[in-house]
Amino acid sequence: MIKKRERLEIIYDILVLINNNHNQMKPTPLLRKSNLSSSQFDKYILELLEKDFIEFSTVDSKNYYSLTKKGFEYISKYKVILKIIDDFDL
Amino acid sequence: MDPKFLEPLFWIDSAYTLTVFIISILIYSKLNNYYGLTAYEGLKYFKNSFITLIFSFLIIYVLKTIEIVEQIDSLFNIYTMIKGELLLHSLLTISILLFLYYYYMAFFFYDVKEMNRTFYNILRNEKIIFLFIIISGIVFTPKIDLIILLLLCFSLYLVYRKMKKSQKRLNYFIIYNLLILFYTIDLIQLVLFSISKYFFIDMVMYIFQTIIYVKIWNEVKN
Numbered sequence: 001m002i003k004k005r006e007r008l009e010i011i012y013d014i015l016v017l018i019n020n021n022h023n024q025m026k027p028t029p030l031l032r033k034s035n036l037s038s039s040q041f042d043k044y045i046l047e048l049l050e051k052d053f054i055e056f057s058t059v060d061s062k063n064y065y066s067l068t069k070k071g072f073e074y075i076s077k078y079k080v081i082l083k084i085i086d087d088f089d090l
Numbered sequence: 091m092d093p094k095f096l097e098p099l100f101w102i103d104s105a106y107t108l109t110v111f112i113i114s115i116l117i118y119s120k121l122n123n124y125y126g127l128t129a130y131e132g133l134k135y136f137k138n139s140f141i142t143l144i145f146s147f148l149i150i151y152v153l154k155t156i157e158i159v160e161q162i163d164s165l166f167n168i169y170t171m172i173k174g175e176l177l178l179h180s181l182l183t184i185s186i187l188l189f190l191y192y193y194y195m196a197f198f199f200y201d202v203k204e205m206n207r208t209f210y211n212i213l214r215n216e217k218i219i220f221l222f223i224i225i226s227g228i229v230f231t232p233k234i235d236l237i238i239l240l241l242l243c244f245s246l247y248l249v250y251r252k253m254k255k256s257q258k259r260l261n262y263f264i265i266y267n268l269l270i271l272f273y274t275i276d277l278i279q280l281v282l283f284s285i286s287k288y289f290f291i292d293m294v295m296y297i298f299q300t301i302i303y304v305k306i307w308n309e310v311k312n
Contacts, residue, residue, distance in 0.1 A: 004132075004200045005130065007130075008128055008130060011128075051129075070127070073127065074127050074128075077124065077127060080124075080312045081124045081127070081128055081130070081133075083309075083312075084121075084124065084133075084309065084310060085130065085132060085133070087261070087262040087263070087309060088136065088196075088262050088263050088266060089197065089252060089256065089263045090130075090132030090133060090135075090136055090196055090197065
């Protein structure tokens with residue numbers, strides 16, 4: 001069951017890391033704190049960018065990731081969604 | 091208006107179908123929103139199972155209404171015997187098979203994925219499945235009672251398997267399956283018996299099904 005929804009948990013963890021860092025986080029500390037391999041991290045970041053959960057910005061020649069409205073929505077609804085998946089055993 | 095249309099069962103049927111339709115649409119739109127956020131496969135099949143249920147309930151309603159109209163107009167009776175009912179029964183078979191597909195995939199997609207990748211890739215290709223189901227719907231319509239029996243066996247097996255494997259309480263899973271049980275009873279009643287004789291059973295079933303739908307909606311809407 002845990003493996004089944006692993007992807008959802010990883011996405012949630014990445015989004016929460018960014019959110020807890022005043023919604024602005026550099027790629028390197030994000031990679032380090034996410035406990036993912038570099039290739040896994042790239043895969044998830046690409047998915048999050050494609051799905052419009054995070055956006056990439058450059059401030060004073062430094063790169064940052066920050067959450068979009070959809071990213072915040074994912075965080076707020078994550079527990080409800082997980083409860084549905086668990087309750088119905090999907 | 092013909093007195094047949096003033097019978098309480100007709101109005102109760104209409105009110106029940108409308109209620110189920112509205113709640114199912116609400117559940118579907120909520121689950122669709124969650125699926126849009128997560129792209130979680132189980133949610134996709136689960137939400138689609140509600141759409142196929144709506145489709146099925148609407149066909150059941152039309153078939154029941156036809157039975158009432160047939161008692162009024164014999165010309166309509168001949169028409170439906172030749173064309174309408176055959177088409178409707180085919181659509182009903184297709185809706186049952188589609189529901190079976192989404193129902194089974196919602197709960198077992200991961201097991202199938204782990205067991206056999208090729209089979210899983212075929213099963214998740216909805217175009218192939220739709221084509222297969224439409225052909226099966228036309229071929230198997232005369233054996234519609236057998237499909238209903240299959241539906242019941244599948245759901246009973248599914249509940250047994252899940253309960254055996256799971257270490258936690260699966261209240262909502264059981265509630266959802268109760269809905270399927272009532273749906274199956276509804277189908278058995280429609281296909282094998284005359285609809286208008288069992289007013290009391292219908293009433294009890296409609297009340298229980300509405301409660302179940304509201305309970306699922308409450309869980310989903312948060």
